[in-house]
Structures are given as C-alpha cells and as structure tokens.
Amino acid sequence: MSLDPIRYQAWRTLSNISKGGVFEHELDTALARTADPRDRRFLAELVRGVTQWRDRYGHIVDTLSRRKGGTGRDVRIVLGLGLHQLLACDRVPSYAAVDQSVSLASRVTGRKTAPYVNGLLQNVARRLDAGGMDELRKLFPERETDPPAYLASWQSHPRWLVERWIDRFGFESAEALCRFNNLRPPLSLHVLGDAPIDTVVSRLTAAGLSVRPSSLAPRGLIAVTSPPRGEIAKLLADEPSLVVQDEAVQAATEFLGAGITGRILDMCAAPGGKTVHLIASHQGKATLTAMDRNHGRLRLVSETAVRSGHHPDAIVAADGRRAPFADAVYDAVLLDGPCSGTGVLRRHPEGRWRLRPESLTRNAARLLDLAREARRLLKPGGLLLYATCSLEPEENEGVVDSLLSEYPDLTPCAPADDDPGIWRRSWLPHQDGADGFFAVRLRREESV
Numbered sequence: 001m002s003l004d005p006i007r008y009q010a011w012r013t014l015s016n017i018s019k020g021g022v023f024e025h026e027l028d029t030a031l032a033r034t035a036d037p038r039d040r041r042f043l044a045e046l047v048r049g050v051t052q053w054r055d056r057y058g059h060i061v062d063t064l065s066r067r068k069g070g071t072g073r074d075v076r077i078v079l080g081l082g083l084h085q086l087l088a089c090d091r092v093p094s095y096a097a098v099d100q101s102v103s104l105a106s107r108v109t110g111r112k113t114a115p116y117v118n119g120l121l122q123n124v125a126r127r128l129d130a131g132g133m134d135e136l137r138k139l140f141p142e143r144e145t146d147p148p149a150y151l152a153s154w155q156s157h158p159r160w161l162v163e164r165w166i167d168r169f170g171f172e173s174a175e176a177l178c179r180f181n182n183l184r185p186p187l188s189l190h191v192l193g194d195a196p197i198d199t200v201v202s203r204l205t206a207a208g209l210s211v212r213p214s215s216l217a218p219r220g221l222i223a224v225t226s227p228p229r230g231e232i233a234k235l236l237a238d239e240p241s242l243v244v245q246d247e248a249v250q251a252a253t254e255f256l257g258a259g260i261t262g263r264i265l266d267m268c269a270a271p272g273g274k275t276v277h278l279i280a281s282h283q284g285k286a287t288l289t290a291m292d293r294n295h296g297r298l299r300l301v302s303e304t305a306v307r308s309g310h311h312p313d314a315i316v317a318a319d320g321r322r323a324p325f326a327d328a329v330y331d332a333v334l335l336d337g338p339c340s341g342t343g344v345l346r347r348h349p350e351g352r353w354r355l356r357p358e359s360l361t362r363n364a365a366r367l368l369d370l371a372r373e374a375r376r377l378l379k380p381g382g383l384l385l386y387a388t389c390s391l392e393p394e395e396n397e398g399v400v401d402s403l404l405s406e407y408p409d410l411t412p413c414a415p416a417d418d419d420p421g422i423w424r425r426s427w428l429p430h431q432d433g434a435d436g437f438f439a440v441r442l443r444r445e446e447s448v
C-alpha cells in the first residue's frame, strides 16, 4: 500500500512538536501546505488527537509492547497515529489504519519496525472487534482501586494535575473535568454591543449555521453544528458584530465591566476578545487603552477592532509590570493575565503537557507583580478587575488574598445591582459546561 501524504505530514508535524516545536505554529504550517479541505480536517484531527490522547495511547503501547523501553520516539508517533485512527476515526477502516501505519513505520524508521507496528496494531484491532472500547479499558488501571492512575492514563492527563483535582473537587468531579477537557468545544459567539440578536441569528441561519442561545450569557450564541475552520473566518468577515468568545468568558466580562465609566486600561489585552467586548458595551461611557507585551498578538487586537468597528483609543506594546503610565490615571484596570489555562484545556490539546507543578507558583508571582502595577495605575475610587482562565487557587484566590493583605486600600466591590457578597465569581467547566474562568472586582478606596 502506498503511503498517504497526509499521514506522513501528520507524523512530521508531531515529530517537530516532540522536538520542541510550538504546537499551534507547527500545525498551522502543515495546514497551510495542505490545499484540500478534507485533507486539512484529517490532518488537524490526527495532530490534535494524538497530542491530546498522548498518555492513553502511550499506556496501550507500553502495556502491549514486548519491547519495553525499546520503542523510540519516531515509532511511538507512528503507533499514536495508528491508534488514533483505530480508536477515534470512524471513517478509517481498521485495515487502512494498520496498513498505513506499517507503511509509515517503514518510511520513517526503516523496515525493521514494520512487523512490530503491525503486530501491536493488529492486537488492538482484534480487541476492538471483540469488545470495543470496554475491552481496551481492561488494559488500564482500575477506576476503583487506583483513581489517579486511571484518570491519568485513560483520560490522558498529567498525574500531578489529576491528583490535585481529586483532592480539591473529589474523584467524580475530577473525572467529569477530565472528560470535559477531552471534548471538542462548540463554536461560541458573542453578539457585540447593541446589534440585534434576532437579525444576526437569521443571517447565520441563511448562511447555513444553526445556533442556539447560550444559557450563561445573554448575548451568546452556540453553534449547533461545527463549521470548518475556513468557514468561520468567512462568517465573521460577513458579520462584524460577531466575535468568537466562550460563554463563561462573556458572562465574566459582563460581571467585571458592570457599571464602569471613564478611562479603562486592558493590561494584557491580546488577542482582544474582552477588549472589543468592553468597548462595544461601554460606548459613550468609557475609553479604553489596550496593552500587551507581545507585539505579534497585539496585531490580533487591531485586526478584531478593524473587523468589528470597535477600536481602542490606544494600543500599547509594553510589559505590564512596568507600565509606561503615571500613577493613578485609570478608572478601571482589567488584568486578564498569563496563567496556566487549566480552565481551557479542551481548547489546547498540548496545554496539559506543557504544565509543571512549579508553573503555578511562578505564574502566581508574575500575576501578583502585574496586579501591584494595576493598583498603582488606579485612581482612588477606581476598579481593579482581576481575571484568569485558571482553576488553580494559587493563580486565583491566592493572588487576590495577597493583594488584599498587602494593600488595605483595596476592598471587594460587587456590581451595584448585585448582592454585595458577589465580588468574586468562578465558572467550572464540569459544572457550567463552558470554559473555566475566575473573576474578581476590587475597588481602590479614596483614602484609608
């Protein structure tokens, strides 16, 4: 059987990533070289799937392999690709998954590994024929006797992370969270400003996209089917009042931005979802400066501003820890800072593997530095709006508690119409069915 170039391209992409290449960059480069939309979808599915299920597939290889420790990186990627086709790609017949993997193994590692790849994948195919996924699950640690090992391998997450989640949320919730992280998110849209939602929905329906209203965000729409990546760009180009934004993030932005007026600084603004959302919902009441350290990502803020017609008053490339502004000049500072992103792992198949336990304390220190600078920039009476897409207390409550103890002039501040106790909110993926998000409102008092 001749080797399919798309599978070879997927192998090369995964090989580059395994040698330190940046996931999104490697995948985008490979997709740019692939013309046919069906090929592009298959390529993306293979690269994403093998990355996401790394430890599930690794466990199968280690358990069924007689070459313990002897399976090199190149051949493990071939096996991951074969397993993903057998386990997750309904349209690929088993014989094609096995034969293509054997051809791929011969191409990338020489003929010597072909019989091994053939034997292992045939073994998995037989088990699937005999009893489907339940049969394969028997190869994994027992859910009841070793919950962390079961979640780490079967749900393919770092063990230290699932141990934390089991301690914090309990096993059932930790399992629900891991499952959620392995689902493909639906396209979630926000209708900006006061654009009429019904009209937007009619236009989307006419363009072939069915949507339902979000249950978390009043101006949110969730796609019922998933349009291909290229079509999303076209839909957005035709509909300037739409931005892609998760429904929990929309709800959090509404909560954070409630009642603010005057000069706003969006301190870590790129790619600009919240920037444009805040500008559109505060027209005539506030002006906004968008800042970020990353020049490349700031370009995305400009692009979204131009497309939507909602422009920041200024876009500034600077490190938020040394912001180029005088003391006490802003009425509100939004700090949606760099964090572990454990609330959005479903969107980043590689994100879970990049994290280390020490990432959390390192991020927390950086977030606290940014928050101190945010407070410096606030006028007395101004609002510090703190947000992360993390589920981890170090990056959330830990930073806020440190701030509150360091600065007696910072006090919790709920939106005017809310219960005064509601100055801090969080959204959990496995409970809310959306991205995980944490949001806090603090006011800098006039004088203490």
Ligand SMILES: C[S@@+](CC[C@H](N)C(=O)[O-])C[C@H]1O[C@@H](n2cnc3c(N)ncnc32)[C@H](O)[C@@H]1O
Pocket: 267, 268, 269, 270, 271, 272, 273, 274, 275, 291, 292, 293, 294, 297, 318, 319, 320, 321, 336, 337, 338, 339
């Ligand atoms: C979670 S993202 C922000 C998302 C953005 N608020 C939105 O809604 O689209 C975090 C951003 O922080 C930026 N960043 C990281 N360190 C920074 C620093 N020291 N100063 C300013 N921006 C920083 C990153 O470049 C990244 O764009």
